Amino acid sequence: QTVVTQEPSLTVSPGGTVTLTCASSTGAVTSGYYPNWFQQKPGQAPRALIYSTRNKYSWTPARFSGSLLGGKAALTLSGVQPEDEAEYYCLLYYGGVQGVFGGGTKLTVL
Amino acid sequence: QVQLQESGPGLVKPSETLSLTCTVSGYSINSGYYWGWVRQPPGKGLEWIGTIYHDGSTYNNPSLKSRVTISIDTSNNQFSLKLDSVTAADTAVYYCARVGLALTADIFHLDYWGQGTLVTVSS
Numbered sequence: 001q002t003v004v005t006q007e008p009s010l011t012v013s014p015g016g017t018v019t020l021t022c023a024s025s026t027g028a029v030t031s032g033y034y035p036n037w038f039q040q041k042p043g044q045a046p047r048a049l050i051y052s053t054r055n056k057y058s059w060t061p062a063r064f065s066g067s068l069l070g071g072k073a074a075l076t077l078s079g080v081q082p083e084d085e086a087e088y089y090c091l092l093y094y095g096g097v098q099g100v101f102g103g104g105t106k107l108t109v110l
Numbered sequence: 111q112v113q114l115q116e117s118g119p120g121l122v123k124p125s126e127t128l129s130l131t132c133t134v135s136g137y138s139i140n141s142g143y144y145w146g147w148v149r150q151p152p153g154k155g156l157e158w159i160g161t162i163y164h165d166g167s168t169y170n171n172p173s174l175k176s177r178v179t180i181s182i183d184t185s186n187n188q189f190s191l192k193l194d195s196v197t198a199a200d201t202a203v204y205y206c207a208r209v210g211l212a213l214t215a216d217i218f219h220l221d222y223w224g225q226g227t228l229v230t231v232s233s
Contacts (some may be wrong), residue, residue, distance in 0.1 A: 012211070036220065046156065061121060101158065104155045
C-alpha cells in the first residue's frame with residue numbers, strides 16, 4: 001500500500017513564507033511522479049493549484065510555487081495572505097490513470 | 111468554462127448500491143480527457159476512486175476492488191459511478207473531476223472539479 005505523507009499542520013504569519021512537503025513511501029519523489037497540489041477551504045471542493053511539479057493554472061496566484069526539495073515535492077507560499085488559510089493536498093502519480101493523495105496539511109495563518 | 115455537477119441520492123441503505131452521475135458542461139466529454147471520481151469522508155482526506163475515458167476504458171482503485179463501476183454516456187455528456195454493497199465507511203462527499211493525462215507532454219492533473227455531493231450510508 002503506497003502512502004503519501006504531508007505535514008499534518010503548519011502555521012505561518014501573514015506576509016511570511018512557508019513550504020509544504022509531500023513524501024512517498026516508495027522513495028524519493030521525482031518529476032516522474034507529476035506532483036499536483038490542491039487547496040481546499042471548508043465546505044468547498046478542492047481547487048487545483050499546481051500540476052506536474054511546478055506548472056500553474058491561469059487562476060493560480062503568483063505567490064504559489066511548486067518544486068522538488070530533498071526528495072520530496074514541495075509547495076511554497078511567499079507573501080502569505082489570510083485567505084491562504086486552508087487544507088492543502090498533494091497528489092502523486094504511480095502509473096495507470098490515477099494517483100494517490102497525501103493526507104493533507106492544515107495551514108493556519110496567524 | 112468547464113463545469114461539472116454531481117447528482118444522485120444523498121442517502122443509501124447499507125448493502126445497497128450508491129449511484130451518482132456527473133454532468134459536464136462547457137466541454138465535450140469526447141474530447142481527449144479522462145474523467146474521474148474522488149471521495150472524501152467527513153473530516154478526512156481525499157481518495158481516488160476511479161477514472162474513465164470516452165472509449166469506455168476504466169481504471170479503478172484496487173482498494174475498492176470490484177465494487178466500483180464507472181460508465182460514460184457521451185450523448186448526454188455525462189459519466190456515472192456505481193458502488194456496490196456500501197457500508198457506513200462509504201459515507202463521504204463524492205467529487206467528479208476532469209483528468210488530464212499526457213505524460214509525454216508532462217501532463218497529469220485534475221483541473222476542474224464538481225462541487226461535490228454528500229452521500230450518507232445509513233438505514
